[in-house]
Amino acid sequence: MTLTYEKMVQALKRKGVRLTGARLSIIKVITRKQHVSASAIIKEVESEFGTVNVMSVYNTLDMLLNEHLIFANTFNGKHIIYEVLGDSSIHLKCDLCAKVVHIPESEEQKNLLDEIKTICTSNNLTSNHLKIEAHGMCDTCKKEGKPQVDMTRENKIVDKF
Ligand SMILES: [Zn+2]
Ligand SMILES: [Zn+2]
Incomplete structure (x- = not known):
């Protein structure tokens, strides 16, 4: 089963992770798209909030990777594509x-x-x-x-x- 937005948020809340508006927006983008790059996430969050803290996007991606909720793929050994974890x-x-x-x-x-x-x-x-x-x-x-x-x-x- 691939994780949904709700399940991901629940899992993070259980772990006591602080979920800011920007973090929730990042999680929304990742769960809505199958494959997404950091720059595409930054663009989406920017369009929602008007501004984006690039470092906080990378920090959130690191956090989601550490919690094993997403994984990173480099299909060409170069560009990192993020994806929600499935079986x-x-x-x-x-x-x-x-x-x-x-x-x-x-x-x-x-x-x-x-x-x-x-x-x-x-x-x-x-x-x-x-x-x-x-x-x-x-x-x-x-x-x-x-x-x-x-x-x-x-x-x-x-x-x-
Ligand atoms: Zn995929
Ligand atoms: Zn082809």
Whole structure:
């Protein structure tokens, strides 16, 4: 189950975390969007309050990471994208156009994830969260006849993300 805004606020209140208007606004943005960068959060909070303390946005993100309510992903090893924690996350990334597809949790996935959890257990790790990231070329890029990625090209296109 992916955390909702209400559940996240409840969890923080239980821990005695002080929730200012700006913090609540940040939590709202993260729970409303699937993938969000710090700069996008700053923009949203700014539009709500007219002004934003950038440091406090980063402090709040750190706090949410420490409380294990969100996680940070770098799909291209460069830009950090924040996401609300779910039981698992499966992401498919096109290395050419940098499009990222988030696969929602489903019954169908459960068997696959259970198998991975079994591998974890037999290697002495009790997993509490699974992250799976597949890389390749999307159909749109394939149709456009874009060449397959080589390392030099990949290093150039990450800037587009
Ligand atoms: Zn693509
Ligand atoms: Zn995602």
